Amino acid sequence: xxxxxxxxxxxxxxxxxxxxxxxxxxxxxxxxxxxxxxxxxxxxxxxxxxxxxxxxxxxxxxxxxxxxxxxxxxxxxxxxxxxxxxxxxxxxxxxxxxxxxxxxxxxxxxxxxxxxxxxxxxxxxxxxxxxxxxxxxxxxxxxxxxxxxxxxxxxxxxxxxxxxxxxxxxxxxxxxxxxxxxxxxxxxxxxxxxxxxxxxxxxxxxxxxxxxxxxxxxxxxxxxxxxxxxxxxxxxxxxxxxxxxxxxxxxxxxxxxxxxxxxxxxxxxxxxxxxxxxxxxxxxxxxxxxxxxxxxxxxxxxxxxxxxxxxxxxxxxxxxxxxxxxxxxxxxxxxxxxxxxxxxxxxxxxxxxxxxxxxxxxxxxxxxxxxxxxxxxxxxxxxxxxxxxxxxxxxxxxxxxxxxxxxxxxxxxxxxxxxxxxxxxxxxxx
Amino acid sequence: xxxxxxxxxxxxxxxxxxxxxxxxxxxxxxxxxxxxxxxxxxxxxxxxxxxxxxxxxxxxxxxxxxxxxxxxxxxxxxxxxxxxxxxxxxxxxxxxxxxxxxxxxxxxxxxxxxxxxxxxxxxxxxxxxxxxxxxxxxxxxxxxxxxxxxxxxxxxxxxxxxxxxxxxxxxxxxxxxxxxxxxxxxxxxxxxxxxxxxxxxxxxxxxxxxxxxxxxxxxxxxxxxxxxxxxxxxxxxxxxxxxxxxxxxxxxxxxxxxxxxxxxxxxxxxxxxxxxxxxxxxxxxxxxxxxxxxxxxxxxxxxxxxxxxxxxxxxxxxxxxxxxxxxxxxxxxxxxxxxxxxxxxxxxxxxxxxxxxxxxxxxxxxxxxxxxxxxxxxxxxxxxxxxxxxxxxxxxxxxxxxxxxxxxxxxxxxxxxxxxxxxxxxxxxx
Numbered sequence: 001x002x003x004x005x006x007x008x009x010x011x012x013x014x015x016x017x018x019x020x021x022x023x024x025x026x027x028x029x030x031x032x033x034x035x036x037x038x039x040x041x042x043x044x045x046x047x048x049x050x051x052x053x054x055x056x057x058x059x060x061x062x063x064x065x066x067x068x069x070x071x072x073x074x075x076x077x078x079x080x081x082x083x084x085x086x087x088x089x090x091x092x093x094x095x096x097x098x099x100x101x102x103x104x105x106x107x108x109x110x111x112x113x114x115x116x117x118x119x120x121x122x123x124x125x126x127x128x129x130x131x132x133x134x135x136x137x138x139x140x141x142x143x144x145x146x147x148x149x150x151x152x153x154x155x156x157x158x159x160x161x162x163x164x165x166x167x168x169x170x171x172x173x174x175x176x177x178x179x180x181x182x183x184x185x186x187x188x189x190x191x192x193x194x195x196x197x198x199x200x201x202x203x204x205x206x207x208x209x210x211x212x213x214x215x216x217x218x219x220x221x222x223x224x225x226x227x228x229x230x231x232x233x234x235x236x237x238x239x240x241x242x243x244x245x246x247x248x249x250x251x252x253x254x255x256x257x258x259x260x261x262x263x264x265x266x267x268x269x270x271x272x273x274x275x276x277x278x279x280x281x282x283x284x285x286x287x288x289x290x291x292x293x294x295x296x297x298x299x300x301x302x303x304x305x306x307x308x309x310x311x312x313x314x315x316x317x318x319x320x321x322x323x324x325x326x327x328x329x330x331x332x333x334x335x336x337x338x339x340x341x342x343x344x345x346x347x348x349x350x351x352x353x354x355x356x357x358x359x360x361x362x363x364x365x366x367x368x369x370x371x372x373x374x375x376x377x378x379x380x381x382x383x384x385x386x387x388x389x390x391x392x393x394x395x396x397x398x399x400x401x402x403x404x405x406x407x408x409x410x411x412x413x414x415x416x417x418x419x420x421x422x423x424x425x426x427x428x429x430x
Numbered sequence: 431x432x433x434x435x436x437x438x439x440x441x442x443x444x445x446x447x448x449x450x451x452x453x454x455x456x457x458x459x460x461x462x463x464x465x466x467x468x469x470x471x472x473x474x475x476x477x478x479x480x481x482x483x484x485x486x487x488x489x490x491x492x493x494x495x496x497x498x499x500x501x502x503x504x505x506x507x508x509x510x511x512x513x514x515x516x517x518x519x520x521x522x523x524x525x526x527x528x529x530x531x532x533x534x535x536x537x538x539x540x541x542x543x544x545x546x547x548x549x550x551x552x553x554x555x556x557x558x559x560x561x562x563x564x565x566x567x568x569x570x571x572x573x574x575x576x577x578x579x580x581x582x583x584x585x586x587x588x589x590x591x592x593x594x595x596x597x598x599x600x601x602x603x604x605x606x607x608x609x610x611x612x613x614x615x616x617x618x619x620x621x622x623x624x625x626x627x628x629x630x631x632x633x634x635x636x637x638x639x640x641x642x643x644x645x646x647x648x649x650x651x652x653x654x655x656x657x658x659x660x661x662x663x664x665x666x667x668x669x670x671x672x673x674x675x676x677x678x679x680x681x682x683x684x685x686x687x688x689x690x691x692x693x694x695x696x697x698x699x700x701x702x703x704x705x706x707x708x709x710x711x712x713x714x715x716x717x718x719x720x721x722x723x724x725x726x727x728x729x730x731x732x733x734x735x736x737x738x739x740x741x742x743x744x745x746x747x748x749x750x751x752x753x754x755x756x757x758x759x760x761x762x763x764x765x766x767x768x769x770x771x772x773x774x775x776x777x778x779x780x781x782x783x784x785x786x787x788x789x790x791x792x793x794x795x796x797x798x799x800x801x802x803x804x805x806x807x808x809x810x811x812x813x814x815x816x817x818x819x820x821x822x823x824x825x826x827x828x829x830x831x832x833x834x835x836x837x838x839x840x841x842x843x844x845x846x847x848x849x850x851x852x853x854x855x856x857x858x859x860x
Binding site: 107108109110111114172207209215229231235268269270271272273274275276277278279280281282283285288289331332373399400401 | 645
């Protein structure tokens, strides 16, 4: 790449950066919780359209993806699950095509009084933007878009097709990214600016969500001895699941990318509900669990062991023995994915391009990291033979209170992304 | 009482019994859950009015009762909390006045699929009526009303004022019965046909409801080590509360009426809620607890110990230590009450009248029982110097699934109640 273009791209990012922050703030103000992504997607579609991209906006139909590998089961309707893809069609198509992917959905804010300021009223302070979803991952959606803008501002365009994806469902199933695949969007590489502090993600875990339903005979609490408490009956089940978690994390069971981590696989009881009345012994409880698995670990085998552990714990409990728990799956059925295991020339070349772009933009070498979460990268890597680079800005407290993203980090990532696009796709005159 | 009147009253109860069952079924079909008692109270007011009673129907105003002993704190509005009292004014007023009390509110049905038939579509089978609230305590409301009807059918009326009360809020605060007191309804005795199998309740426990709120810093589950799970943090707190329950039940702490019971005081975790998202470490949980106390045990001292136990458990927990739990009271602040400790002539006389009525109606002696629940009897006994007799039909699975009441038991209680009214109040010609 010409030094001149690099400088011009950086200048373009800098010149537009106030607008990029304003864009991020506006996008973060849309409370795009699961089922409420519509207004944010309208905003994204309008922004893409205003820039001249071909906009594809469609509602996901479970029937289109149910049969595909990587599909995660869902409960309830998908009426509000809308994806947006903006396409740049290259004139020359002489370069390598690229998917720029990001998710629009955000996780719930939790109790509002734990926030220093309202989660969907983003504010900038001390170089950070605060707000739910600002880091995870609307700053990434912004860096993808404004990196493309920088090329435009320099009078050039990617010399290959680029698909800008704003997808739903990353935080619970990944079915948004899967629906993009099913709709035919493929490319030579994918970039996903999830907020992992400007590091390249070389491996990510798989994630399984399951729900445990306990039921039993309730009674007036005056006769508590003859009833059984479906809330407290969960305690030994949860303990047994933690013992399983401990076993799965044992050194001999670890994937090589995680060999140095004592506890990569976290089991999280994320939601719990039970009982209807304070003076009735609760007849039911339901809790939602997230469990991670290593790349290469089979989902089916993991599910079988989860079910066995739950049923064994139940059989050891007087109450549960007579009304065995039900395990329901809705949400993540996500396999792990290790970019580090992609031995293709294309992967090596994409990583090399990002290495170079990052180094040029930041002056530091690109650090590799195996992460203990999942991302949509798995769909590209596992099911579409497409190396997926997860590389995005620094954020803090994602899924927590006072989530924030560092603006200078977003600037650096935007610059690196612009360079990466120019290198990977090549450029053509507009 | 003349043998002749006794026979005529029994005949009257028998003749009206099909109508009484139909009344009970219709009343049970009203889903009079907390906040939804209106249609049932409309029905009760209409039935009382049709019989010529003076009907008083009013909305409870918390301001009228907040300052009174026995008041229980409430959350939320009382817009739908409506009491109904039907009054019989005696012509001669030569006898002793009587309150016939019953509660119209029922507890939630729980998961519908645990019921053999829908809880608010009562059905009769094998001599039992099935349905939520049929036993607790709409059969008692029916026996009170149809006992009065039996006198009417015999051409007589109570020779003292009788106040037929259909109250709300028995299942959570007792503020419905308290509001009757505040409105000026007092009498020489009270009868409450709660479903305790034709036994006379000589003592009842006090009940305290409290809610525990846990909060903390959530995070993405990928970093679970740095967050803390507000759901699992409840486990040691619940364990500490059970240890307290164990201490309170120790032999040396028991009220004499409960000396023979190893575990009269039950602590029930009746509801639990926590977390917002399966892959976020939960930042909050809330659970609702019911704890019983013995008659004579101080509510303030009990609350102080509950709070101390919760805080001590929290201080021993890494997560909770930094965000101590909050204890919120809403619902029962109920003292225990022992009719057995009422040494008044009036109490002895009321008990003797019921002894006689029960024996005449059933051919068996009246058995005494100390119960492990609370009832509205405490308001009359503790705060209005009125002996309160709790005596009602046999029911099963109250607060459970397939709640049912035995119809022949309701018939016997109706007969005994008619006799008791005629004896206690005396009779006058209509």
